[in-house]
Amino acid sequence: MQIVKAYNKEIISEVASMCGDPEYRDYKREFYGQAIYRAMRRIAKDYNLTEYALFLTVEDFEVDLWLSLPLSNFRGEIEVRVNDKPYLKTNDDPKNEYEYVIKYSNDSLVLNYYNKVAKDKVYIKYSSLGQKADEFDGTPLIPDRFYEELLNKAIVYLAKIGVAQFTAEKKEKYLTLLKIYDTPHDDYDPHLAKNNQWIVIKPFDIFGEYVPDERLVTPITSAPERGLYG
Numbered sequence: 001m002q003i004v005k006a007y008n009k010e011i012i013s014e015v016a017s018m019c020g021d022p023e024y025r026d027y028k029r030e031f032y033g034q035a036i037y038r039a040m041r042r043i044a045k046d047y048n049l050t051e052y053a054l055f056l057t058v059e060d061f062e063v064d065l066w067l068s069l070p071l072s073n074f075r076g077e078i079e080v081r082v083n084d085k086p087y088l089k090t091n092d093d094p095k096n097e098y099e100y101v102i103k104y105s106n107d108s109l110v111l112n113y114y115n116k117v118a119k120d121k122v123y124i125k126y127s128s129l130g131q132k133a134d135e136f137d138g139t140p141l142i143p144d145r146f147y148e149e150l151l152n153k154a155i156v157y158l159a160k161i162g163v164a165q166f167t168a169e170k171k172e173k174y175l176t177l178l179k180i181y182d183t184p185h186d187d188y189d190p191h192l193a194k195n196n197q198w199i200v201i202k203p204f205d206i207f208g209e210y211v212p213d214e215r216l217v218t219p220i221t222s223a224p225e226r227g228l229y230g
Contacts, residue, residue, distance in 0.1 A: 001067050002057045011036055015154050019162075020173055026166075027158065037139065039153035044140035050128045051078065052138035058120040066110040069102070073128040073137050074109055077102055081123040087113055155181045 012032045016022055024032070043049065054071065080087045080100050087100040093112070094101055100113035102124075111122070126138065142150060155177055162174030 001059060001062055003070070004055045004057065011150075015151060015158070018151065018155055019158055019177060026162065026170065032154075032158070035154040035157045036150070038157055039150050040140045040142050042153055043142055043146050043150060047146070048130055049140055049142065050075070050130050051141040052126055052128050053141055054122075054124040054126070054138035056122045056124075058116060058118055058122065060118040063116055063118055066105065066112045067122075069109045069111055069124070071109055071126070071137055073130075075127045075129050077124055077126045079123075079125040080113075082113060083121050084123075152181045 012029055013022070015032050015036060016024060016027075016029070019026065021027065044052075052073070054069065056067070058067070077089070080089070080102070082100075085098065087098045090096075090099045090101055092101070094114040097114055100111065102109065102111050104110070111124070113122075124138070125141070128137075159174045159177040159181065163171055163178060166174065
């Protein structure tokens, strides 16, 4: 199993342009994606956001196995899609089309679904326990009211690295970006925090309805050894 981080190309492009690097000469696009991911995790922690998404690709040897999900902050799934088709949960082994099971087996969270084949693209939207996620946990889903803060935090992260990494004009550029964007806005803003539990705000679609460009998909782990889960 290969877990991937899928980043919206428009957000990467916007952050790169705001850093004066639209041609990706200072940093690779994947590095901009990592900065955005770190900003998302910081926002999720600051505001106790609890919805995450996990993207994975099934490998050849896993077709007949239950997939072990490396999630330490899992409370329960909200939505499961395979190749962008919605699947329905069953409590038994999935024996019908568009059925899946997520359960704990031998202290491990595992997934199986009907008619699994290699190269399937699996998307799991889930609620977390509200704990700080490990690096291999899913990607936080960030409501659109945090969009400007997301950009700011990503730029500050990149600017701090730029100040340490570059010299001369490039260093001055990142020092300027740090002065512009590392403001009190980069700290926790209580006005953005949820204060009415009955208000539901739809997250902005950071991933979009697209198949991630392979150049923007960064494998971060392969599945550990697994046995067959019954």
